[in-house]
Amino acid sequence: MTERRARGRLWGVGVGPGDPELVTVKAQRVIGASAAVAFFAAAGRPSNARAAAASHLRPGQRELALYYPVTTELAAGAGYERLLTGFYDEAADRIAAVLDEGVDVAVLCEGDPLFYGSYMYIHNRLASRYRSEVVPGVPSILAGAAVLGAPLVCRNEMLCVLSGVLPAEELQRRLAAAEAAVVMKLGRNLEKVRGCVEAAGLLERAWYVERATMPEQRILPLAEADPARAPYFSIVVIPSAEAPTR
Incomplete structure (x- = not known):
């Protein structure tokens, strides 16, 4: 009988407002220990969350770049909401696929993950299905x-x-x-x-x-x-x- 592989743990990691020195000690530890790191970014732009955490990343980590299809500066209304809902559904599916491999995923988030943070939309979709923990950040x-x-x-x-x-x-x-x-x-x-x-x-x-x-x-x-x-x-x-x- 084949032994079932344990699922990975989902981490929501707040990396603060931008200054790399404001990434908490716990956030540094979790980022460095996770085999995979996910982060949000606008299409064609570098990720601010990744930039804040860059010094704590290590060679060999799997990186999942999650690019927004549109930003609030460019669109609003029902069409905007539909696009974002689909985007977060797809992002959650990508992260879930890695968790199902038994790999821990640290989802980086500017500021605090649960204060206007993009991570909360991943959390709402996955936290009931996987072990999860949130590392607060400086909002x-x-x-x-x-x-x-x-x-x-x-x-x-x-x-x-x-x-x-x-x-x-x-x-x-x-x-x-x-x-x-x-x-x-x-x-x-x-x-x-x-x-x-x-x-x-x-x-x-x-x-x-x-x-x-x-x-x-x-x-x-x-x-x-x-x-x-x-x-x-x-x-x-x-x-x-x-x-x-x-």
Whole structure:
């Protein structure tokens, strides 16, 4: 009787906001110990997650590049959702095939895997079928606050984390009720987000942070940000009202 091969373990590994020194010790260990490493990237562009983890990869590891068919900067709506659903289905199938060989797979993810992380879509598809573990990473909102040098929330304040994809009316309503806020998913939504921040009376406290902790990092008042050039790796940070002015 043929002995059944044990399945591999699925790892969701947060590699932080971009600075390789912000990859945790546990993430380094898991990356180095896994026989296969998977990572997401936009078509025709290098993977930011792989770049952050590059020094911890080793010769002979199997690499699975998962290229998005489209990005939020280029498309939106039902068609976009269908494309992404199919992409994540296919990516999960590719990873599952490797796990079925008895090979552990570390799926690299910018920031934290379960905070707006692409890994969560793999996790939702595979975690019930395979042994899995998530290694948390430094999320971009904390990296943004760190490079800005401003506390996000103090004492009993509440932090509101919002998506720039929200309709303008909803975004403005939530910002107006926020004591401190971070707006993710900017890209082509930056002009709308800035208008909502201004309408909510928060423009004087709002900062635009681009590629926090990376060599090409940019920080400037939101009022001065160019809405035509906001990349995906950018956020708006509206820190605590008690934060010192830069």
